[in-house]
Amino acid sequence: MTRTSRTNPPDSKPTFAESPAMFFKNLTVYRLPRQYKLTAEQLTGYLSKMQFAPCGNLEMQSTGWASPTNDDRLVYASHGQFLLKLVTEKKLLPTAVINEAAAIRACELEEQQGFKPGRKQMKEIKETVTDELLPRAFAVKKATMVWIDTINGWLVSDAATVAAAEEAVTLLRKAVETFPIQSWKVKQSSTLAMTTWLQSDEAPDSFTVDAETELKATGETKASVKYVNAMETKQVQEHIAAGKRCTRLAMTWNDRVSFVLTDNLTLKKVAPLDVLKESPEEVMDDEGRLEAAFAVMTGELARLLDAMTVALGGEENEQQDWVQESHSAPEALPANDDELYPQAREVVLQADRASISLVQRQLRIGYNHAARLIELMEQRGDLPKKRSTPEQMELASA
Helix, strand or coil, rough: CCCEECCEEEEEEEEHHHHCCCCCCCEEEECCCCCCCHHHHHHHHHHHEEEEEHHHHCCCCEEEEEECCCCCCCCEEECEEEEEEEEEEEEEHHHHHHHHHHHHHHHHHHHHCCCCCCCHHHHHHHHHHHHHHHCCCCEEEECCCCEECCCCCCCEEEEHHHHHHHHHHHHHHHCCCCCCCCCCCCCCCCHHHHEEEEEECCCCEEEEEEEEEEEEEECCCCCCEEEECCCCCCHHHHHHCCCCCEEEEEEEEEEEEEEEECCCCCCCEEECCHCCCCCCCCCHHHHHHHHHHHHHHHHHHHHEEEEEEEEHHCCCHHHEEEEEEHHHCCCCCHHHHHHCCHHHHHHHHCCCCCHHHHHHHHHCHHHHHHHHHHHHHHHHEEEEECCCCHHHHHHHHH
16 A cells, blocks of 8 residues: 655645635534535525624623625525534633732722622622723634535534534524434444554555554553654554554545544545646636635535545445434423433533533434433533633633
């Protein structure tokens, strides 16, 4: 199996296929029914109810849907393919700044009343100081692009993390009346498949294995080894024989798209290769170039995902099975009527985070069921209290 390093000429000029908004760099993948019946007009109506608005003076964060094409369209649509953009704005107000201002205010109050403020007073002082500082705090924005393929049944987020992808999917489920979405489930885990491909020195049909590789031990040591350049097959096999498993593997599909497959079934560092970067001969206006770029990305990535599904043994469940379930399932169940609710609540509390995919994996249930359980916890106030400090928010936005 030949391992190659895929790079483009340093003097190559950016073209329409390389537009950041038009070729996703990360793929967190979900499944929708094939030939999903949803029009751009319907989706626009749903998203308009959750449209992005900048943070108010006393708001720390604001999240909503915005135009992916920087005009008045909340949904860019072309031949059954939709492009969306979720925008989150966060105020940067470090805890140290709040504490410093609160300390000054506490000293002033101590002089006035003759004794130090108690715990309750200090809490009130910090709340007052925060309210005074928030209108002057800097705000930063981040955008998450989402592609919906209603023809082939894919929903793909360009989020850098699974958590950010889940946030977009959760907001879509809240906005769209009927949204039968599930995780991308395949019969063979990506870790087992990548390890097998390396061990056998044989890539699946239409794929090649490239240079970047990461192997991790499964024992308590969690030792890992990373390669960014080509390595000998013998070295790989020795690591695998010693108990390591492949968790990241650079690959190329059909000499058209390169990417890194990960152990959680996400694709990173996705990039079109030179064959896709040739500009069309005819001169196009901006709208024409946008349509062409979007068609290139959606066409190539849909075929890539189909090929990767086959390489991983096919889908775990036939679509018809879960499509029927998604339409017949109730929108919500009372907590005391769902026998899995206590288990789901325990999973969330132990992890100290409300993650749909975590509940889904731990309880071995469908995506919609896990999402409903999370929504029920939110309604009942059973979710872990958010303990993120402004400093943590600042780091997360960096």
